[in-house]
Amino acid sequence: MHELSLACPQEQVELLSDALEALDALSVSVEDADAHTDAEQALFGEPGMPAPRNAWQRSRVLALFATQALAQDAVDLLSAQDFFSHCDVVGLAPLAEQDWVRLTQSQFAPVSITPDFWIVPTWHEPPAEARYVIRLDPGLAFGTGTHPTTRMCLRWIAAHASEMAPARVLDYGCGSGILAIGTAKFGARDIDAVDIDPAAVESTRYNADANSVQLRSGLPDGATGTYQVVLANILATPLRVLAPLLCAHVADGGHLVLAGILDRQVAELQEAYAPWLTLSVADSEDGWVLMTAQRG
Numbered sequence: 001m002h003e004l005s006l007a008c009p010q011e012q013v014e015l016l017s018d019a020l021e022a023l024d025a026l027s028v029s030v031e032d033a034d035a036h037t038d039a040e041q042a043l044f045g046e047p048g049m050p051a052p053r054n055a056w057q058r059s060r061v062l063a064l065f066a067t068q069a070l071a072q073d074a075v076d077l078l079s080a081q082d083f084f085s086h087c088d089v090v091g092l093a094p095l096a097e098q099d100w101v102r103l104t105q106s107q108f109a110p111v112s113i114t115p116d117f118w119i120v121p122t123w124h125e126p127p128a129e130a131r132y133v134i135r136l137d138p139g140l141a142f143g144t145g146t147h148p149t150t151r152m153c154l155r156w157i158a159a160h161a162s163e164m165a166p167a168r169v170l171d172y173g174c175g176s177g178i179l180a181i182g183t184a185k186f187g188a189r190d191i192d193a194v195d196i197d198p199a200a201v202e203s204t205r206y207n208a209d210a211n212s213v214q215l216r217s218g219l220p221d222g223a224t225g226t227y228q229v230v231l232a233n234i235l236a237t238p239l240r241v242l243a244p245l246l247c248a249h250v251a252d253g254g255h256l257v258l259a260g261i262l263d264r265q266v267a268e269l270q271e272a273y274a275p276w277l278t279l280s281v282a283d284s285e286d287g288w289v290l291m292t293a294q295r296g
């Protein structure tokens with residue numbers, strides 16, 4: 001395969017991408033031409049919403065072609081277009097052959113949560129010391145066990161193992177379903193896993209089946225009544241908005257476990273939840289904190 005690299009202003013990116021696809025590019029990707037420099041522009045979007053813009057002020061457009069001749073033909077044809085006068089060809093080079101499956105797999109090794117609780121991709125054997133194992137491959141939804149927020153929630157679940165069997169559990173913002181599945185591995189038996197993203201709902205269902213775990217996966221209105229454990233690893237802003245809803249789902253004596261919160265956001269979260277529950281910091285890792293509360 002051959003990679004054609006083009007520099008292009010934001011306004012032309014969509015036109016250029018469409019043209020490259022029409023000219024038989026196998027794939028077209030767009031990145032910030034200023035990535036990893038002081039001029040790098042972050043494009044933040046709310047979960048479930050489209051990104052605020054679909055390109056950067058100075059974008060790098062990368063197109064893969066099956067042959068060098070096809071890539072060169074594309075350059076020749078594009079050069080005749082008016083809009084292309086704002087774009088530059090940065091390079092055209094063969095792409096080294098790689099075993100992409102093996103390369104991707106090599107980036108995901110088993111993750112240890114505690115000495116006997118592990119997240120293990122399906123292409124690895126669980127380590128001998130693993131008593132509790134979640135089998136999980138990277139997919140469309142967040143939650144492979146490599147992020148500190150997920151790991152802290154899983155550590156909390158392991159530390160409260162004696163309270164999981166047979167707890168009613170709500171995983172709010174379930175992503176891959178990793179937390180819900182984790183509670184099941186420690187004995188929870190009545191589990192709702194909900195998310196605003198239909199891909200996460202589907203992913204949770206798939207991963208639960210792959211782990212022989214029974215749970216209900218659905219959109220947020222699938223959360224009903226009260227639970228002994230309510231887990232929500234989202235982000236501080238949605239967690240603030242969700243405070244009354246999440247607190248209403250915590251049973252008497254039940255636990256609320258919140259993640260996705262940065263060190264500096266502790267006070268604002270405590271304030272948002274104060275009318276219902278008293279949150280305190282239970283764990284921290286890499287600038288993220290886990291906040292928990294128990295009712296009654």
Ligand SMILES: C[S@@+](CC[C@H](N)C(=O)[O-])C[C@H]1O[C@@H](n2cnc3c(N)ncnc32)[C@H](O)[C@@H]1O
Pocket residue numbers: 047048141142143144145149150153172173174175176177178179194195196197200220233234238260
């Ligand atoms: C950081 S991921 C956490 C995934 C998984 N629970 C974990 O711990 O790894 C946050 C998830 O929350 C979902 N989410 C964001 N806002 C939400 C909301 N208001 N209600 C329900 N789910 C939401 C996102 O779609 C995403 O799947």
